[in-house]
Amino acid sequence: xxxxxxxxxxxxxxxxxxxxxxxxxxxxxxxxxxxxxxxxxxxxxxxxxxxxxxxxxxxxxxxxxxxxxxxxxxxxxxxxxxxxxxxxxxxxxxxxxxxxxxxxxxxxxxxxx
Numbered sequence: 001x002x003x004x005x006x007x008x009x010x011x012x013x014x015x016x017x018x019x020x021x022x023x024x025x026x027x028x029x030x031x032x033x034x035x036x037x038x039x040x041x042x043x044x045x046x047x048x049x050x051x052x053x054x055x056x057x058x059x060x061x062x063x064x065x066x067x068x069x070x071x072x073x074x075x076x077x078x079x080x081x082x083x084x085x086x087x088x089x090x091x092x093x094x095x096x097x098x099x100x101x102x103x104x105x106x107x108x109x110x111x112x113x
Contacts, residue, residue, distance in 0.1 A: 060091065061099070061108045075106045 061079065064086035068076050076082055079090050079101050093099050097110050 058099075058108050058110055061087065061101075065106050065108070069106070075103060077103050079108075 061082070064082045065076060068082055068086050079087075079099070083089060090099065093110050096113055098113050100109050100111050101107070
């Protein structure tokens with residue numbers, strides 16, 4: 001009587017160990033994602049900072065253009081007309097970018113060079 005019970009238990013243990021390893025691979029994948037999280041975070045912060053610099057530069061120039069238009073009665077032909085009364089200097093764009101101004105529409109943008 002003991003022998004069939006032991007055989008049944010041994011079969012159950014053997015079958016439990018066989019099969020799909022997806023849970024193990026999911027645990028390994030999750031561990032890899034946790035290990036790379038600091039690098040992903042730092043990369044995201046750097047990209048956000050670059051975008052923030054571009055947005056701040058453009059918004060300050062747009063504000064100066066609007067002030068120029070109100071006080072002078074026309075839009076500036078170049079951004080240099082804003083210096084020194086409306087801007088102390090034209091902000092430097094991030095490395096690899098340039099500031100583009102369209103006097104017809106009074107739009108300023110930052111574009112890749």
